[in-house]
Amino acid sequence: MKQSSKADDVYATPRHVAIIMDGNGRWAQRRMLPRSHGHKAGVDALKKTVRAAREFGIEYLTLFSFSSENWSRPEGEINELFALLRLFIRRDLAELHNNNVCVRIIGSREGLPSDVLNLLVEAEILTQNNNAQTLVIAFNYGARDEIARTVKLIASKVVNDEITLDEIDPQIISDHMDTHDIPDPDMIIRTSGEKRLSNFLMWQAAYSELVFVDCLWPEFGKTDLSDCLVEYRNRSRTFGGLVKDTAS
Ligand code: IPE
Ligand code: IPE
Ligand code: MG
Numbered sequence: 001m002k003q004s005s006k007a008d009d010v011y012a013t014p015r016h017v018a019i020i021m022d023g024n025g026r027w028a029q030r031r032m033l034p035r036s037h038g039h040k041a042g043v044d045a046l047k048k049t050v051r052a053a054r055e056f057g058i059e060y061l062t063l064f065s066f067s068s069e070n071w072s073r074p075e076g077e078i079n080e081l082f083a084l085l086r087l088f089i090r091r092d093l094a095e096l097h098n099n100n101v102c103v104r105i106i107g108s109r110e111g112l113p114s115d116v117l118n119l120l121v122e123a124e125i126l127t128q129n130n131n132a133q134t135l136v137i138a139f140n141y142g143a144r145d146e147i148a149r150t151v152k153l154i155a156s157k158v159v160n161d162e163i164t165l166d167e168i169d170p171q172i173i174s175d176h177m178d179t180h181d182i183p184d185p186d187m188i189i190r191t192s193g194e195k196r197l198s199n200f201l202m203w204q205a206a207y208s209e210l211v212f213v214d215c216l217w218p219e220f221g222k223t224d225l226s227d228c229l230v231e232y233r234n235r236s237r238t239f240g241g242l243v244k245d246t247a248s
Contacts, residue, residue, distance in 0.1 A: 012233075013056060013057050013058060013229065014058065014185075014187045014209075014229070014232055015058070015059045015060060015183055015186055016058070016059065016060035016061075016182065016184065016185045016186050016187075017053060017060070017061055017062070017185065017186065017187050017188075017189065017225075017228075018061075018063075018064070018136075018138075018185035018187070018189070018201055018208070019049065019063050019064065019188070019189045019190070019191070020188065020189070020190040020191070020198060020200055021042060021045070021046065021063060021065070021217040021220075022191050022192040022194055022198075022216075022217055023038075023191050023192030023215075023216030023217045023218070024038035024039045024041065024042040024216070024217050024218060025038050025039075026192065026216055027042075027216040027217070027218040027219065028041070035077060036077070036080045038216075038218060039077075039080055039081060039084055040084065041218035042217050042218050043084055043088055044218070045217055045218050045219070045221065046063060046088075048220075048221050048222060049061070049063075049220060049222075049225060050063075050096075050101075050133075051222075052221070052222035052225050052226075053133065053225065054099065054101070054132065054133050055222075056225065056226070056229060058133070059133060059134065060134045060136060060182055060183065060185075061133065061134070061135055061136065062106075062136035062137075062138060062182075062185060062201070063135070063136070063137055063138065064138045064198075064200050065081075065085065065137055065138060065139050066081055066085070066107075066138075066139050066140055066141070067138075067142055067198060067199060067200070068108065068140060068141060068142030068144075068145045069142060069198070071111075082113065082116055085116060085119075085139065086115070086116060086119060089119045089120070089122075089123050090119070093122075093123050093126065093127075096127060096135065097126055097127050097130065099132060099133075100130045100132035100133070101127060101130055101132060101133050101134070101135050102127045102128060102129075102130040102131065102132075102133070102134045102135070103123040103124055103126075103127045103134075103135050103137065104134055104135070104136045104137070104182065105123070105124060105136075105139055106136055106137070106138050106139075106141055106146070106178035106179055106182075107139045107140040107141030107142075107145075107146070107178065108140050108141070108142075108145055108146075108149065109140070110140075111140065112139075112140055120137075120139065134182065136179075136182060138200070138201075141178075141200070142199045143197075143199045143200060143201055143202035143203060144202070146177055146203070147177075147202070147203060149178075150173060150176045150177050150178075153176050154168060154172065154173070154176050173203070174203070174204075177203060177204070179204055184204045184206070184207065184208065185201060185205065185208045186208060186209065186232070187208060187209045187210075187211055187228065187232045188200070188201065188205055188208045188209070188210050189211045189213060189225075190210075190211075190212050190213070191214075191215055191216060191217045191219075191220050192214070192215075192216050193212065193213075193214045194212070195212045207237070209231075209232055209235045209237065211228050211231050211232065213227075213228065
């Protein structure tokens with residue numbers, strides 16, 4: 001069994017958990033229901049998970065809700081996903097705010113319907129001073145898009161003499177990503193049995209523990225999150241170094 005202590009905090013509760021919430025469509029199809037029912041059930045799982053993460057003391061929870069590649073889905077499905085986001089913010093923002101949750105949105109703000117953009121901004125502004133937990137919603141998010149936007153931003157600062165070429169290093173890049181004020185995820189969970197990142201947090205995932213679970217997202221709940229935390233504690237995080245006991 002792995003020895004851990006309070007000081008050994010890489011084995012404690014992860015500070016930041018990110019989730020690729022996958023399998024809504026298959027959940028519905030298995031029940032002979034339209035995919036939209038799967039997305040609705042997915043929102044219920046999302047709410048349960050936000051609550052459970054708070055109870056487990058997870059400081060940052062990032063949820064992959066809509067990828068920059070999800071635009072390739074049928075228009076009707078995209079409209080349903082946007083409608084669910086609108087409903088979630090309208091109905092649940094007050095509860096999140098009352099629970100002292102800070103909402104942050106990552107992803108491109110280009111191409112979003114203006115009312116959705118306004119709701120996202122409203123959620124960020126209302127909750128910006130909350131500090132019990134940060135809920136990061138990755139919406140219209142793709143890691144390659146984020147990296148491209150970051151490169152553009154840094155290049156424009158070089159052109160304007162705000163940064164020199166020599167100053168560009170991994171820290172400067174991190175400081176210009178959408179996640180500049182959010183620690184890297186300690187653990188990334190993906191449901192539905194798929195084992196890939198699908199363009200999620202590729203820069204930030206350098207040393208994240210990847211946990212793949214077979215259940216479909218609408219089935220995911222507190223017990224599954226708890227199992228993932230156990231799995232995380234059984235991992236050995238060395239960040240390129242050596243396991244403590246073997247270093248001499
Ligand atoms: C995840 O479930 C939700 C989004 C990508 C928005 P899917 O819709 O990808 O469900 P499957 O993978 O088709 O089952
Ligand atoms: C990843 O799931 C995106 C979200 C969960 C929002 P997808 O279902 O879109 O990913 P692929 O197509 O299986 O890689
Ligand atoms: Mg999927």
